[in-house]
Amino acid sequence: MAIRVNLDRVLLDRRLSLTELADRLGITLANLSVLKTNKARAIRFTTLDALCRELQCQPADLLEHVPEA
Amino acid sequence: MPPARKHSFSSVVKLLLDASWYLVALGLCLAVCLLLLVAFSEPGEMQLGIPVTFEMTLRADAPLVLPAAVEQARIAKGSGTLIVPIGRGGFLYATVTTLIVLLAIGLWILDQLCAVFRTVRDGKPFTAANVRRIRWVGVGVILGEFVASGSALFGNYYAAGHVVSDGVRFGGIPIVSPTGIMHGLVILAIAEVFRTGTRLDEDQSLTI
Numbered sequence: 001m002a003i004r005v006n007l008d009r010v011l012l013d014r015r016l017s018l019t020e021l022a023d024r025l026g027i028t029l030a031n032l033s034v035l036k037t038n039k040a041r042a043i044r045f046t047t048l049d050a051l052c053r054e055l056q057c058q059p060a061d062l063l064e065h066v067p068e069a
Numbered sequence: 070m071p072p073a074r075k076h077s078f079s080s081v082v083k084l085l086l087d088a089s090w091y092l093v094a095l096g097l098c099l100a101v102c103l104l105l106l107v108a109f110s111e112p113g114e115m116q117l118g119i120p121v122t123f124e125m126t127l128r129a130d131a132p133l134v135l136p137a138a139v140e141q142a143r144i145a146k147g148s149g150t151l152i153v154p155i156g157r158g159g160f161l162y163a164t165v166t167t168l169i170v171l172l173a174i175g176l177w178i179l180d181q182l183c184a185v186f187r188t189v190r191d192g193k194p195f196t197a198a199n200v201r202r203i204r205w206v207g208v209g210v211i212l213g214e215f216v217a218s219g220s221a222l223f224g225n226y227y228a229a230g231h232v233v234s235d236g237v238r239f240g241g242i243p244i245v246s247p248t249g250i251m252h253g254l255v256i257l258a259i260a261e262v263f264r265t266g267t268r269l270d271e272d273q274s275l276t277i
Contacts, residue, residue, distance in 0.1 A: 031277045041275040 004064045005043075007036045010055050025050050083186040090179045097172040104165045117164060118150040119224035120217070126236045146244075148221070151228050160227070167220065171213075178209050195270040200263045207256035214249035 011018065018036060022029045027047065034040050035047075048059055055062075125144040155161055181202040188194045228239035 027277070034275060035277045039275065040277045041272045043277050047277050 002066055002068050004066050005035055005038055005040070006062055006064055007032075007051075010057055010061055011036075014055055016055075021054065024054050079186060079189045083183070083190065086179060086183050086186060090176065090183060093172055093176045093179060097169065097176055100165060100169045100172055104162070104169065107161055107165065115155055115161070116152050117155045117161070118152050119164075119227060120148070120221040121151045121224040121228045121239055122146060122148045122221060123225075123228075123240070124238045151224065151232065151239075153232070171216065174209060174213070178206050181206050195263060195266040197267055200260055200267055203256060203260040203263055207253050207260055210256055211250055211253035214245050214253070217249075218245045 011021065018032055019029055022032045025032070025047075027050075035043065043063075048062070051057075051062060052059060123144075125147055127142045127144070185194070185199050185202055188196060188199055225239050232239065
């Protein structure tokens with residue numbers, strides 16, 4: 001996938017664990033783990049909005065386009 | 070997707086499929102028993118129905134009473150079942166073995182459909198296994214039509230060599246039923262719909 005999710009880096013900067021974020025967002029840990037490990041096929045705007053709100057960041061901080069070789 | 074309700078349409082279909090499965094399984098057991106019976110004992114007089122196609126020339130032996138009667142007419146592509154008395158022998162073994170194979174294929178198809186309906190009841194019908202099952206059922210239906218035509222061809226060959234009747238000529242190549250082929254194609258199309266559904270379901274499950 002050409003889009004990389006940098007959730008782990010943002011979580012590290014905020015000193016937050018994945019479990020804690022899952023609790024705050026009301027998203028299951030399994031789903032958040034899928035997102036963190038770049039296995040997700042798509043992300044809803046509502047999820048992105050919730051992530052940006054909780055992590056005090058912009059979508060560009062979470063998502064990165066990586067050109068495929 | 071929520072599981073099917075207990076009294077939903079799919080449950081009724083599942084019930085019919087289960088009943089059909091038990092009937093075909095019973096038929097298969099009886100066919101195997103028949104094969105063992107003819108192999109290890111001397112059966113009495115038996116009759117066998119053979120599917121045949123024939124041509125028949127119609128002759129008006131009685132005085133024609135209809136004003137516009139046609140004197141020379143014929144049935145070009147008749148089909149029916151030829152009932153013949155048969156004894157113990159290779160033909161009987163071949164027929165019963167063919168019956169067992171056809172029943173086994175029918176049972177396998179019903180088994181696949183039952184498995185599909187189990188997943189429908191569980192609320193997860195869009196799986197790669199179901200796509201494979203439905204696709205094989207479609208292929209089985211189409212092949213079944215060719216097997217049926219083949220058995221009619223064999224029946225014609227047997228009838229032409231063993232039965233003599235004035236005005237009736239057995240033979241010709243039986244036509245594969247376009248309706249049966251169409252049914253198979255419809256099932257294959259449904260398999261493709263399931264394949265797309267499976268991909269969409271996977272996408273949906275990985276959308277966060």
